[in-house]
Amino acid sequence: MFVTHFLIVCICFGINVRAGVYTRSNSYPTTDAERLSLLDMDVELAKIENTCLRNADYEQMTGHHLKAFLAQGIANIWVPESVAIIGFQEMRKVLKFSPPHTWQPYNGTEPTSAEMQKASTPEAYYDLRENCISSRSIDAGEWLFPHNVATVIEFLDARFPSIRNMFKKAFEAKHPKNEMVDKLVVDHLINEYSNIFEKIKSSTQEMTSLTTRSTKCFYAMSDRKGKN
Numbered sequence: 001m002f003v004t005h006f007l008i009v010c011i012c013f014g015i016n017v018r019a020g021v022y023t024r025s026n027s028y029p030t031t032d033a034e035r036l037s038l039l040d041m042d043v044e045l046a047k048i049e050n051t052c053l054r055n056a057d058y059e060q061m062t063g064h065h066l067k068a069f070l071a072q073g074i075a076n077i078w079v080p081e082s083v084a085i086i087g088f089q090e091m092r093k094v095l096k097f098s099p100p101h102t103w104q105p106y107n108g109t110e111p112t113s114a115e116m117q118k119a120s121t122p123e124a125y126y127d128l129r130e131n132c133i134s135s136r137s138i139d140a141g142e143w144l145f146p147h148n149v150a151t152v153i154e155f156l157d158a159r160f161p162s163i164r165n166m167f168k169k170a171f172e173a174k175h176p177k178n179e180m181v182d183k184l185v186v187d188h189l190i191n192e193y194s195n196i197f198e199k200i201k202s203s204t205q206e207m208t209s210l211t212t213r214s215t216k217c218f219y220a221m222s223d224r225k226g227k228n
Contacts, residue, residue: 044162049203052217063151075208081140082152094171097123105141
């Protein structure tokens with residue numbers, strides 16, 4: 001019964017990820033630096049999207065606690081949630097805030113306008129806003145423990161360091177060093193975070209999609225064999 005239910009869930013994940021296809025270039029770049037930055041990001045996103053993960057990669061994501069068959073079924077929750085946390089880590093660094101608190105499942109509770117207005121510091125304001133940023137998965141708490149998030153982040157940092165770097169470069173471009181931090185700056189960086197997250201999420205979903213992985217990676221392996 002459990003296996004049957006799990007397979008249905010996995011199939012649903014595979015069907016739904018295609019709905020997340022995202023247009024990477026939202027606005028036309030106006031300077032040479034912006035054009036170069038956009039080009040670099042598109043190149044890195046394409047590398048992620050076209051990566052064929054092996055069974056060993058999925059098992060490594062889980063700290064070798066799950067076999068690949070099970071890990072593949074929940075990667076579409078584990079990976080985006082971990083990408084979100086990487087983004088928070090880099091945003092906090094640029095804003096010179098304290099590191100993220102211990103991972104807790106997203107509960108969807110949004111602070112009231114009064115609570116945000118009463119926030120005594122930009123960091124306190126950010127803490128209130130971070131909890132309700134829509135990139136967090138409402139289902140992650142059903143599938144993840146805090147140590148699972150740390151393991152997936154470790155895998156992503158080793159295999160795709162460009163994910164962290166894309167967040168870092170975007171935040172540094174929006175918030176130069178030594179610039180004063182206020183609530184408006186926090187809002188601007190959260191908006192930038194959401195833009196970058198959606199682009200990375202689109203590529204990682206394509207990479208882990210159960211509906212495209214078999215054909216994409218089958219042809220990639222066939223090409224390699226043909227060249228040998």
